[in-house]
Amino acid sequence: MTREHGRLVAALRELRAGAGLSLAALAERTAYSKSSWERYLNGKSLPPRQAVRDLCRLVNEPDGRMLALWEIAESQWTGRATASARASAPPADVPPQLQQAPPPAGAARRLARGRLLPALAAAYTLIVGGAAALLFLLLPGSEAQEGEVPPSSLPFSLAPQCHGAACEGRDPMRLICGIGPDTLASHRTATGAHVELRHSKKCGASWARIWGTEIGDRVDITADGPTHDVRIRNKDDASAFVYTEMTEVSPGSTVRACFRPASADGRRECFEARVGETTTTTEPPSPPVASSPRE
Numbered sequence: 001m002t003r004e005h006g007r008l009v010a011a012l013r014e015l016r017a018g019a020g021l022s023l024a025a026l027a028e029r030t031a032y033s034k035s036s037w038e039r040y041l042n043g044k045s046l047p048p049r050q051a052v053r054d055l056c057r058l059v060n061e062p063d064g065r066m067l068a069l070w071e072i073a074e075s076q077w078t079g080r081a082t083a084s085a086r087a088s089a090p091p092a093d094v095p096p097q098l099q100q101a102p103p104p105a106g107a108a109r110r111l112a113r114g115r116l117l118p119a120l121a122a123a124y125t126l127i128v129g130g131a132a133a134l135l136f137l138l139l140p141g142s143e144a145q146e147g148e149v150p151p152s153s154l155p156f157s158l159a160p161q162c163h164g165a166a167c168e169g170r171d172p173m174r175l176i177c178g179i180g181p182d183t184l185a186s187h188r189t190a191t192g193a194h195v196e197l198r199h200s201k202k203c204g205a206s207w208a209r210i211w212g213t214e215i216g217d218r219v220d221i222t223a224d225g226p227t228h229d230v231r232i233r234n235k236d237d238a239s240a241f242v243y244t245e246m247t248e249v250s251p252g253s254t255v256r257a258c259f260r261p262a263s264a265d266g267r268r269e270c271f272e273a274r275v276g277e278t279t280t281t282t283e284p285p286s287p288p289v290a291s292s293p294r295e
Contacts, residue, residue, distance in 0.1 A: 001043045008073040009043045011066060012055060016041065019059040030054040046077045062211050062240045160203045167205035167246045168225060177203035177246065184255060185273035185280045191261050195219055197273050198243070204250060206275070208257040209243035216262025223247045223255045232262070251276045 001009070016026070023041075027034040032051050040047035052070045056063035161175040172178045177200040184197040184206065193213045199206040208221040213232045220229030221244045228245040232238050249255055256272040271282050 002073065002076045004069075004073040004076045005043060005046065008046075008052075008066075008069040009041065011069055012047070012052070013041055015055055015059050015061060015066075021058065026055070026058070029058055046074060049074075060212070064240045160200065162203060162205075164204040164248050164250075167203050168248050169228060169245045172198070172200065172203070172205070172207050172243065172246050175203070175246075177205060177207075178243075183279055184275065184277075185257075185271055185282070187257070187259070187269065187271045187282045189259050189261070189269050190267065191217070191263075193217060193259065193261075195257055195259050195271075197221070197255050197257050197271075199249065199255070199275055203246070204248060205246040206249045206253075206255045207244045207246045209241050210259070211241045213238050213242070214262050218260040218262075219244065219257060220260075221247055221255065221257050223249045223253050249275050 023034045023037050026032070026037045030037075030051065031054070032040075032048075036045075036047075036051075039045040040051060047070070049067065049070055052066050053063050056066050160177050162170060162177070167175065167177065172181075178198075181198045181200045184199050186194065186196045188194055191214065193210055195208060195210045197206060197208055206221065206223060207228070208219050208230075210217070210219045210230075210232075215232050215234060215238055217232045217238075218229055220227050222228075225247055228247055230242055230244045232242060247255070253275045254272055255275065256270060258268055258270040260266070260268050271280075273280060
């Protein structure tokens, strides 16, 4: 089992354990048998992409991160990551007596075109593989740490690209602030959405992320400066993690997030946390219990 396949298997097991699903339950609720799930979860075979999506659906987990893991593992499993590289590699030295004469001009052009396709395929594989690796590392909730990143996985530095005021109003993922952030506080809304306040010590900035949403939901974050918000625009947003832009913070800063549901009669829900303090989790208030009428 490759390292990439091992990461996928570990993540699948974690989802299954967290939901308390047995192999029999997985077989009953998906198109894959009990023995198939046993192979997938023990690393004996690579699960189909749809099996990964089905498991995420069963445990009510956005499938973006898991599919990124699957793409990386599948690339290694099928050899796509190395096959095209081998196809485009220069041939070994050939003894002079076995070397052929240069082809005619027309044949040379055809040969050049023939060699261009493997080269383009190799470049495409490297781009897709690098993008999938970056997606896995930067997706919210990813447990990958900087020290675990293979040197050849990404062509650029994983060091944060901003700090403090330079991060204000900017994307935490593009500026490499989303690797290994802390969760300052989490809140489950009355509609079932989940909101978290995230914080990067290296970037000196915080942002909010949200999932389990409906189209039209909105969340905003504020600290000592401007307020930044994000709206759930479509079904793709509603099925994945969505996050706000960053706001500058420092140790002791109070960060506040507010959730606004799409429904007109929905109630605005706010919660806050202080940078450097223990993580807090809040739930929506329970509805009041109606008292029985007096006789």
